[in-house]
Amino acid sequence: MNTRDLSYFRILVEKRNYTEVAEMFSVSQPTITQAVKRLEKEFDSKLVHVDRVHQKTEITRSGYLLYEKSKVIQKNIDLARKEIKASDSEKIKFGLPPIIGTLYFPQVVQKLAQESLFQKLQISESGSSELLNELDNGNVDIAVIATIKPIQNPKYEVEYLGSRPFSVIVSAKNPLSKSTKPVDFRDLMAERFIRLTGKYIHSQMLEDYCKYYEIEPEVVYDTPDISWFKSLIRANVGIGILVRDEVGEYDRDLVCLDIANPLPESFNISVVRRKSYILKPDEQKLVDILQRMNIKNTNGGYY
Amino acid sequence: MNTRDLSYFRILVEKRNYTEVAEMFSVSQPTITQAVKRLEKEFDSKLVHVDRVHQKTEITRSGYLLYEKSKVIQKNIDLARKEIKASDSEKIKFGLPPIIGTLYFPQVVQKLAQESLFQKLQISESGSSELLNELDNGNVDIAVIATIKPIQNPKYEVEYLGSRPFSVIVSAKNPLSKSTKPVDFRDLMAERFIRLTGKYIHSQMLEDYCKYYEIEPEVVYDTPDISWFKSLIRANVGIGILVRDEVGEYDRDLVCLDIANPLPESFNISVVRRKSYILKPDEQKLVDILQRMNIKNTNGGYY
DNA sequence: GTCCGTTACGCCTGGCGTAAATATG
DNA sequence: CATATTTACGCCAGGCGTAACGGAC
Numbered sequence: 001m002n003t004r005d006l007s008y009f010r011i012l013v014e015k016r017n018y019t020e021v022a023e024m025f026s027v028s029q030p031t032i033t034q035a036v037k038r039l040e041k042e043f044d045s046k047l048v049h050v051d052r053v054h055q056k057t058e059i060t061r062s063g064y065l066l067y068e069k070s071k072v073i074q075k076n077i078d079l080a081r082k083e084i085k086a087s088d089s090e091k092i093k094f095g096l097p098p099i100i101g102t103l104y105f106p107q108v109v110q111k112l113a114q115e116s117l118f119q120k121l122q123i124s125e126s127g128s129s130e131l132l133n134e135l136d137n138g139n140v141d142i143a144v145i146a147t148i149k150p151i152q153n154p155k156y157e158v159e160y161l162g163s164r165p166f167s168v169i170v171s172a173k174n175p176l177s178k179s180t181k182p183v184d185f186r187d188l189m190a191e192r193f194i195r196l197t198g199k200y201i202h203s204q205m206l207e208d209y210c211k212y213y214e215i216e217p218e219v220v221y222d223t224p225d226i227s228w229f230k231s232l233i234r235a236n237v238g239i240g241i242l243v244r245d246e247v248g249e250y251d252r253d254l255v256c257l258d259i260a261n262p263l264p265e266s267f268n269i270s271v272v273r274r275k276s277y278i279l280k281p282d283e284q285k286l287v288d289i290l291q292r293m294n295i296k297n298t299n300g301g302y303y
Numbered sequence: 304m305n306t307r308d309l310s311y312f313r314i315l316v317e318k319r320n321y322t323e324v325a326e327m328f329s330v331s332q333p334t335i336t337q338a339v340k341r342l343e344k345e346f347d348s349k350l351v352h353v354d355r356v357h358q359k360t361e362i363t364r365s366g367y368l369l370y371e372k373s374k375v376i377q378k379n380i381d382l383a384r385k386e387i388k389a390s391d392s393e394k395i396k397f398g399l400p401p402i403i404g405t406l407y408f409p410q411v412v413q414k415l416a417q418e419s420l421f422q423k424l425q426i427s428e429s430g431s432s433e434l435l436n437e438l439d440n441g442n443v444d445i446a447v448i449a450t451i452k453p454i455q456n457p458k459y460e461v462e463y464l465g466s467r468p469f470s471v472i473v474s475a476k477n478p479l480s481k482s483t484k485p486v487d488f489r490d491l492m493a494e495r496f497i498r499l500t501g502k503y504i505h506s507q508m509l510e511d512y513c514k515y516y517e518i519e520p521e522v523v524y525d526t527p528d529i530s531w532f533k534s535l536i537r538a539n540v541g542i543g544i545l546v547r548d549e550v551g552e553y554d555r556d557l558v559c560l561d562i563a564n565p566l567p568e569s570f571n572i573s574v575v576r577r578k579s580y581i582l583k584p585d586e587q588k589l590v591d592i593l594q595r596m597n598i599k600n601t602n603g604g605y606y
Numbered sequence: 607g608t609c610c611g612t613t614a615c616g617c618c619t620g621g622c623g624t625a626a627a628t629a630t631g
Numbered sequence: 632c633a634t635a636t637t638t639a640c641g642c643c644a645g646g647c648g649t650a651a652c653g654g655a656c
Contacts, residue, residue, distance in 0.1 A: 002304070002645090004646090034646070038646085043387050053655075061581050069380065069579060076375045087365050153457070154456075264515055335636095355630055
């Protein structure tokens with residue numbers, strides 16, 4: 001079977017027009033007819049039904065089945081091409097979400113520089129969910145990713161680095177800040193919340209807690225920006241949820257509160273790559289260094 | 304590009320022997336050489352290096368990259384072939400784990416019979432993790448599956464049916480059975496446990512609880528058999544964890560205890576299928592009926 | 607006639623086999 | 632010499648284009 005035929009067919013399913021497909025590939029129109037016939041013979045099943053009465057080309061169920069597979073096939077061919085093309089490049093396509101970058105990356109930068117790895121990094125700074133897409137299409141080969149739930153997709157090779165807890169963050173002006181013991185999430189029912197959007201994990205986290213305790217939170221402000229988020233909380237406009245480490249010693253007038261009976265969902269940090277990707281020596285070095293990165297493990301999380 | 308070439312190459316990577324590959328496909332040996340050359344030209348990269356000095360054929364990094372992709376491609380071709388071949392069949396390849404079958408299936412059997420669907424079911428009775436494999440390779444097209452954590456693999460189409468809580472199950476002879484309020488898992492630290500193996504979810508569940516509360520459970524017996532499991536607990540040899548519904552009114556001398564501060568992990572039941580699979584009308588009907596299956600939702604779980 | 611897809615036929619390349627060549631032990 | 636792969640060359644089929652055909656407006 002020829003992958004060209006599959007390509008013709010894929011576009012045919014999307015365009016429903018033999019002539020257009022032929023033009024797209026700069027071939028004659030009968031070529032497309034013949035390619036479809038070849039596939040129909042190969043799979044011993046009608047794939048396309050041309051309904052001249054209603055002037056439309058219909059794809060049979062078998063056709064759709066083949067279409068779905070052929071999309072995956074094309075994706076893999078493209079990926080192979082991309083990966084092989086980049087084989088000689090020194091660059092390491094590396095994905096690093098900003099939060100993780102600022103929190104945990106500084107400690108390894110020196111080490112990376114020593115090994116002459118740092119200058120080879122071609123960093124994509126995106127959120128974790130975005131990075132998984134980039135991994136899929138080969139724009140990123142290795143990523144450090146934070147998720148609340150473990151990544152259990154056999155398509156990825158996942159190496160767990162550690163977990164950090166989430167905490168409730170309030171203004172020093174807020175009476176809650178006087179509490180010395182862990183706060184029960186249910187007691188926050190009446191509070192107003194500032195929500196961190198964009199960073200998928202943080203908003204998801206809030207949602208999970210509210211769902212688990214059946215609370216309907218009053219969200220007074222949504223922002224994707226961490227400094228703005230902190231400012232609003234500092235001004236006691238509302239309270240929020242954040243990875244504990246993100247509030248440092250320089251964040252005055254902000255108080256972190258531990259959560260009593262925390263959900264086992266924490267800020268889980270992992271090194272992720274495509275299982276079908278083969279690391280170059282430099283990339284292997286990078287992964288080794290990342291694995292030795294020191295992320296204090298606090299609560300169990302999922303791993 | 305020709306998928307035959309990819310097949311030759313795949314086997315070559317596995318066998319490292321041109322002659323063997325040729326024999327396997329009943330072609331002449333130069334055919335394999337030529338196929339590899341074609342691929343190397345197509346991807347503009349050396350894929351195989353024949354080291355005559357050390358008498359071995361080495362696969363280059365590019366070769367491995369292509370190999371990984373070509374496995375996926377082959378899988379998809381096979382799947383397409385399998386699915387299309389089964390297109391005319393009335394049979395519905397359905398996966399149903401025994402536990403779910405006995406607990407929740409009876410209520411829909413009549414409905415299925417009415418629609419003449421029941422006799423079309425070709426049921427694979429395996430555990431949930433096994434069924435995901437069967438789904439992958441096309442031996443099963445639709446499965447009802449129980450998982451503790453949500454299935455978040457974009458390859459599957461998942462429809463959530465409901466969640467059921469796990470509970471601690473003890474003998475009526477056990478002092479714990481007198482408790483009227485939910486039991487705190489930490490209080491079970493000193494207990495002996497009977498563990499249900501095989502059914503992945505149940506053993507995983509116990510492990511998760513123990514890990515979360517940092518308990519090292521004393522497991523006195525492992526069994527994959529539910530009746531034996533129950534008998535041992537009834538005899539107060541130990542206590543166990545089980546989906547609540549599995550203990551029915553006929554299970555005398557067994558007591559279910561709710562768990563205080565339960566983990567959000569419950570027995571989540573979903574209908575799962577391959578995203579790339581197109582349902583036949585009968586299969587759509589089955590899925591519709593399953594979706595209306597009544598699984599009392601108790602605790603939030605993950606969904 | 608126009609629009610689209612199919613059929614017919616001829617051309618050329620792509621994939622295969624045979625046989626010979628090459629390299630290593 | 633034997634073994635394993637590559638090169639050379641010839642054969643046939645597979646994939647393409649051109650041109651003619653067919654059905655619906």
